[in-house]
Amino acid sequence: MNSLPPLIPVVASTIGYHFEALFWYIMVVCTLGGLGVYAALLYFCVAYRRGTTTGSTPRILGSHRLELAWTIIPTIIFFSFFGWGAVVYTKAMHPPQDAMEIFVIGKQWMWKAQYPNGQRVIIGGNPRNMTEAERKSIGKLVLPVDRPVRITMISEDVIHDFGVPAFRMKMDVLPGRYTTTWYHPTKTGEFHIFCDQYCGTWHSLMVGKIAVVGQQEFDEWLGGLGSYQGSEQPVDGSKAFSGRQLFLKLQCIKCHSADPNAAAPVLEGLYGRRVPMKGGGAEYADAEYIKQSILKPRLKVAQGWEPIMPSYEGQVTPDDLDDLVAYIRSLKPGTTPNRTDRMSPPVGAPTVRSEKKE
Numbered sequence: 001m002n003s004l005p006p007l008i009p010v011v012a013s014t015i016g017y018h019f020e021a022l023f024w025y026i027m028v029v030c031t032l033g034g035l036g037v038y039a040a041l042l043y044f045c046v047a048y049r050r051g052t053t054t055g056s057t058p059r060i061l062g063s064h065r066l067e068l069a070w071t072i073i074p075t076i077i078f079f080s081f082f083g084w085g086a087v088v089y090t091k092a093m094h095p096p097q098d099a100m101e102i103f104v105i106g107k108q109w110m111w112k113a114q115y116p117n118g119q120r121v122i123i124g125g126n127p128r129n130m131t132e133a134e135r136k137s138i139g140k141l142v143l144p145v146d147r148p149v150r151i152t153m154i155s156e157d158v159i160h161d162f163g164v165p166a167f168r169m170k171m172d173v174l175p176g177r178y179t180t181t182w183y184h185p186t187k188t189g190e191f192h193i194f195c196d197q198y199c200g201t202w203h204s205l206m207v208g209k210i211a212v213v214g215q216q217e218f219d220e221w222l223g224g225l226g227s228y229q230g231s232e233q234p235v236d237g238s239k240a241f242s243g244r245q246l247f248l249k250l251q252c253i254k255c256h257s258a259d260p261n262a263a264a265p266v267l268e269g270l271y272g273r274r275v276p277m278k279g280g281g282a283e284y285a286d287a288e289y290i291k292q293s294i295l296k297p298r299l300k301v302a303q304g305w306e307p308i309m310p311s312y313e314g315q316v317t318p319d320d321l322d323d324l325v326a327y328i329r330s331l332k333p334g335t336t337p338n339r340t341d342r343m344s345p346p347v348g349a350p351t352v353r354s355e356k357k358e
């Protein structure tokens with residue numbers, strides 16, 4: 001039966017627990033209240049049915065005590081909903097000062113998230129309406145566990161709503177006005193994002209995932225590296241992403257293609273491997289080795305290859321080198337670009353694609 005969704009979605013944020021407690025409190029009080037009313041109804045129906053001993057009802061001219069009791073007690077009970085609700089609401093509306101800030105833009109029918117370092121991801125959307133670059137950078141909203149994040153949102157077109165059931169939080173995303181919400185994720189794992197406001201034809205595709213990962217994994221991901229990758233190519237705005245642009249611009253791709261029979265080694269999975277050298281010995285492929293391979297390719301030549309790689313000394317800045325290293329480090333099997341891949345424009349850049357009418 002694991003195909004059925006759980007009756008109660010997992011709870012994965014601090015507000016989620018507050019929300020659950022309040023929800024069940026209201027649920028239990030209302031259920032008991034309702035049952036009480038129906039039980040009394042049933043009892044009176046039977047006890048005071050026509051023709052019973054009581055005959056006629058006694059004349060009762062009111063009781064202040066009774067009136068006060070059934071006014072004050074329910075008022076206290078129902079105001080407890082309000083009081084508790086107000087406390088949870090205030091918590092939910094006020095992100096802590098140290099929260100990390102992430103911007104989210106809603107657009108028919110996808111989400112675009114931007115991190116403090118400029119890194120961007122696209123979440124969800126209708127692939128038919130996207131540019132190639134957008135399609136390849138479809139990813140997840142990656143968040144660190146146990147750290148508060150504030151999400152500031154705006155819409156490019158109509159009203160959307162950024163809803164995360166596992167966090168028990170949703171917030172309307174409006175055109176022309178910023179709205180904010182915040183989460184304190186308490187569990188690692190993947191959780192749904194839904195657009196909770198009907199927003200047009202592909203509203204149903206405006207869905208995605210939040211991946212909550214450990215702090216270290218998160219930091220690596222923010223650098224465009226690491227075991228966790230939300231999308232097929234390095235995340236837009238990361239060092240690895242700039243490295244990829246350079247890799248294409250400097251034409252490294254002409255030799256280092258995905259073809260193992262090409263003139264140069266495939267660089268996927270190179271980082272951290274031991275590379276046998278021409279003339280004996282081996283080198284550990286770390287950042288130093290990669291930098292040296294780019295600046296002084298003749299110094300250490302990998303076994304089985306000809307020393308045909310040109311030196312890039314003077315053509316690349318130290319920053320460029322770091323980006324290239326980050327990119328090579330992020331290269332996973334099957335992710336070397338095609339030789340014909342052009343540099344992809346940044347996510348969200350204005351595009352001149354022809355809007356095909358379908």
Ligand SMILES: [Cu+2]
Binds near residue numbers: 206
């Ligand atoms: Cu929407």
